[in-house]
Amino acid sequence: FRSPHDLSVKYWDYRDYIRRSKAEFTVAKDQYVRLNTGWFSDRSACYLAAGRPVITQETGFTKLYGDRGGLFGFRKLPEVSEAVREINADYRHHSRVAHAIAKEIFGAEKVIASLLDRAGL
Numbered sequence: 001f002r003s004p005h006d007l008s009v010k011y012w013d014y015r016d017y018i019r020r021s022k023a024e025f026t027v028a029k030d031q032y033v034r035l036n037t038g039w040f041s042d043r044s045a046c047y048l049a050a051g052r053p054v055i056t057q058e059t060g061f062t063k064l065y066g067d068r069g070g071l072f073g074f075r076k077l078p079e080v081s082e083a084v085r086e087i088n089a090d091y092r093h094h095s096r097v098a099h100a101i102a103k104e105i106f107g108a109e110k111v112i113a114s115l116l117d118r119a120g121l
Contacts, residue, residue, distance in 0.1 A: 018046055023053040023087055025080070036060035048102035053094040055083045065105055070097030
C-alpha cells in the first residue's frame with residue numbers, strides 16, 4: 001500500500017504509479033452496484049489509457065462499454081479469479097485492448113465532441 005497523498009501531489013508520480021502497475025482491481029460503492037447506474041471510475045479510465053487491464057465490480061457499465069478483453073466486470077468472486085487468469089494468459093493482448101478501449105470511449109476528441117453536441121454547440 002502507498003500513501004494517497006504521496007502519489008497525488010504531482011500528477012507524474014500518479015501516472016508513474018499506474019504505469020508500474022500490472023493492472024487495476026477495484027470494487028464500487030454499494031449504491032452504484034445496487035442501482036446499476038453504469039458508473040465507471042476515472043481512475044480505471046487512467047489505467048486503461050496506460051494500457052493496464054482493469055477488473056472492476058459491475059455497475060452496469062458493460063451495457064455502455066462492453067465486457068471484452070482489457071476490461072472485466074465482475075459480480076461474484078470466481079469471476080475475479082477468471083479475469084486474472086485471462087489477463088495472465090495473454091497480458092499483451094489485454095494491454096492493447098485496454099488502451100484501445102480508453103481511446104474509443106474516453107479519448108478527448110470523442111468526449112469533447114459528445115459534450116459539445118449535448119450542449120447544442
